[in-house]
Amino acid sequence: MGKHLAKLLSQYVDLLLESNGTQQPLPVALEPGVVKRFYPPLLLLIVLTSMCPRRRLGEDPEFDALTGLEPLFRAFVSKIAYLCCTEVGSGAISACAVLQLPDCVQYVIGFNHQSSERHEAIQASIASILRMFSAAPPEHSAERENLRIQALHASLELCKSRVNGYLRSLKVHLQACTEACERESTQESKSTQNEISQILRLLEACFDACHSEPVNHFSVCDLITSLSSFFKSHIFVDVRRRVAREDSMMSTTYWSDFVHVAGRLLTYKRAVDLMDLVSEIWPQLFSDIQICMIPSSSTVVGVLPPNPWKAAQIMSKMTSDASLLDRFAAQLGSLSVHDIDAKVSELWRGAPLPKVHAEVLVHDWLERSEGGIRPERFFNRWKFIGSSKPPCKLCSYFFDEYPTDVQVRPSHQNAYFAWRMPDVYESQGEESSRKRMLVMESIKARIRADVVRILSEKLADGRPHDSSAYISLWRGTAPGPPGNAISLEATTQLLESHTLSKKHEQGSTDRESAKEVVKVLDENHEEELLFKGRSAVRKT
Structure with a gap:
C-alpha cells in the first residue's frame, strides 16, 4: 500500500512539473568527432586483448600499503558494494561511498x-x-554467532540469483576437477579427490530434487x-600447485x-565477518544510517560508424x-x-x-550534489569509493x-x-564540458x-576473472611490504578471529592507530596487486 501511494505521489509530482513547463535538464552532447x-x-584494444596471452604483473614494489584503520574501512565499503551486486551480469556491478551527515551516516550506492x-x-x-549489527550481543557468545548466521542467511537471500549461478558453476568445475584426479590416480590426487567429493556432496544438498534452484x-x-x-x-597446497600449472601451461582452467x-562464495562469509568486526569499532555505521540509491545512467547509441572499419583503418586514425x-x-x-578484421x-x-560505470557514477553524483568531494563530507574524511569488483x-x-583525489580499488585492467563518461549539463558551465573533453x-x-x-609485445593486460578472489594462489602470499609476506591462511584467520586492537577511540587517525592495528587488506586479502595507478594510491 505504501509503495503504491509513493508511486502515485511521484506520478502526481511529474504531472505538476509538466503542467508548469518544467523539464529535466538535457545533457550537453559530445562532438561526434570526439x-x-x-x-x-x-x-581494437579489446579485440587484440582477446588474441594475446596475458602478461603476469608482479606485485608493485612501490606500492605503499595503507596502515591503521583505513584499510579495514575500505574493505568494509567494498564488501557492502559486493552485497549490493545481487544478480549475474555486468549491469549489477555496484559501487559505494560512505558519507557523514550531521545526524546520520549515508551509504551512497550506484x-x-x-x-x-x-x-x-x-x-x-x-x-x-x-x-x-546496531546492537550486537557480547563477543564470543552464542547470540553473537547466531547474529552472524542470520546476517549470512539474509545476505544469501538478497543475492540468491547470483549465488545460484555460483553454485551451478561450482558444480561444473568440481566435476571437472574430480575427473582430472581420477585420470592421474596418484596418492596425492586421491587425497584431493576425497576432499572435493565431500564438497560436492554438500553442494548437492543446496539444490532441490530438480537440481535447479538452491532452496x-x-x-x-x-x-x-x-x-x-x-x-x-594442507590439501589445498596441491590445488595451489594445480592452479600454478594451469597458469603456466595456459591449457585447462577448471582448477x-x-x-x-x-572464493566468490566465501566472500559472503567474509562480508559478514567484516561487518561484525567493524561494528565493534564504528557502531555508528550500523545504527543511524540512510541508504541513497543513485539512478543508473542511460545508454548512448551511435558511438561507432555504421559500417565496420578494418584494423588498419583504425590504426590510421x-x-x-x-x-x-x-x-x-x-x-x-x-x-x-587470427583474422583480426x-x-x-x-x-x-x-x-x-x-x-x-558504477564507480564513475557515484563520483559524478558526489561532485554534483551539495558538498561535492570535500573531505569533511566523507566518513572519517576517507575519500574512497568501494566496488563489488575491482x-x-x-x-x-x-x-x-580526472582532477580528483577520491580513491578507488586497484584495477583488474x-x-x-x-x-x-558521465553526462555534463548546461548548468555546469563550459568549464565542465571542457574538462570532460580533456579527460x-x-x-x-x-x-x-x-x-x-600489445602489438609490440603480443601480451595483453588484465586477467581471466575480473573479481579478486584468490588471484595470487600460485604464490601463496598476500600483498604486503617486501619481506613481510602474509600467508593465505593467516590473512583469512585474521578476519575470523577478530584480532584487532580495541585501544582505538572512534575517529582515530591513521597516525594514531598505525602501530596498534593489524593490517587488513581488501578482499582481496590474497589478491596480488596487478596494477598501481594514481587511482590506487593518493595523488601527489
Whole structure:
C-alpha cells in the first residue's frame, strides 16, 4: 500500500512539473568527432586483448600499503558494494561511498545498470542487514554467532540469483576437477579427490530434487564453511600447485575456475565477518544510517560508424606518421592467423551500448550534489569509493586523469566497450564540458598506448576473472611490504578471529592507530596487486 501511494505521489509530482513547463535538464552532447575517435581504438584494444596471452604483473614494489584503520574501512565499503551486486551480469556491478551527515551516516550506492524497482529491493535489504549489527550481543557468545548466521542467511537471500549461478558453476568445475584426479590416480590426487567429493556432496544438498534452484540457506552456509576449511587445509597446497600449472601451461582452467567461484562464495562469509568486526569499532555505521540509491545512467547509441572499419583503418586514425603506420601494418600482419578484421567486424556489429560505470557514477553524483568531494563530507574524511569488483581499465584511467583525489580499488585492467563518461549539463558551465573533453582525450591517448604496446609485445593486460578472489594462489602470499609476506591462511584467520586492537577511540587517525592495528587488506586479502595507478594510491 505504501509503495503504491509513493508511486502515485511521484506520478502526481511529474504531472505538476509538466503542467508548469518544467523539464529535466538535457545533457550537453559530445562532438561526434570526439566520440568517433574514442571508440574504434577501444574496440581494437579489446579485440587484440582477446588474441594475446596475458602478461603476469608482479606485485608493485612501490606500492605503499595503507596502515591503521583505513584499510579495514575500505574493505568494509567494498564488501557492502559486493552485497549490493545481487544478480549475474555486468549491469549489477555496484559501487559505494560512505558519507557523514550531521545526524546520520549515508551509504551512497550506484550500479552499472539497474532498474528503480531493483533499487528499492536492494535498499531495503542492505539497510536491514546493516542494522542487524546496531546492537550486537557480547563477543564470543552464542547470540553473537547466531547474529552472524542470520546476517549470512539474509545476505544469501538478497543475492540468491547470483549465488545460484555460483553454485551451478561450482558444480561444473568440481566435476571437472574430480575427473582430472581420477585420470592421474596418484596418492596425492586421491587425497584431493576425497576432499572435493565431500564438497560436492554438500553442494548437492543446496539444490532441490530438480537440481535447479538452491532452496536451503543452511546447506549453503555449510558449504561455505567447508570451503573455508578446505582453503586453509594442507590439501589445498596441491590445488595451489594445480592452479600454478594451469597458469603456466595456459591449457585447462577448471582448477583456477573452481578456486575463483569458491572464493566468490566465501566472500559472503567474509562480508559478514567484516561487518561484525567493524561494528565493534564504528557502531555508528550500523545504527543511524540512510541508504541513497543513485539512478543508473542511460545508454548512448551511435558511438561507432555504421559500417565496420578494418584494423588498419583504425590504426590510421590513431596517427598520421607513415613510419609508424608501416610498423603497425607489419605487426598486424604477424597476427593475421587470427583474422583480426573479422573479429573487429563481429564486435563492431554487436557492440554493447556504453553506460556510466558504477564507480564513475557515484563520483559524478558526489561532485554534483551539495558538498561535492570535500573531505569533511566523507566518513572519517576517507575519500574512497568501494566496488563489488575491482574497477575496469577505463574506470582506472578516469580516476587517474580526472582532477580528483577520491580513491578507488586497484584495477583488474580488463577493458570493456560498454563504458562512457558521465553526462555534463548546461548548468555546469563550459568549464565542465571542457574538462570532460580533456579527460576523454587523455584516456584515448592511454588506449592508443595500450594498442601499440600489445602489438609490440603480443601480451595483453588484465586477467581471466575480473573479481579478486584468490588471484595470487600460485604464490601463496598476500600483498604486503617486501619481506613481510602474509600467508593465505593467516590473512583469512585474521578476519575470523577478530584480532584487532580495541585501544582505538572512534575517529582515530591513521597516525594514531598505525602501530596498534593489524593490517587488513581488501578482499582481496590474497589478491596480488596487478596494477598501481594514481587511482590506487593518493595523488601527489
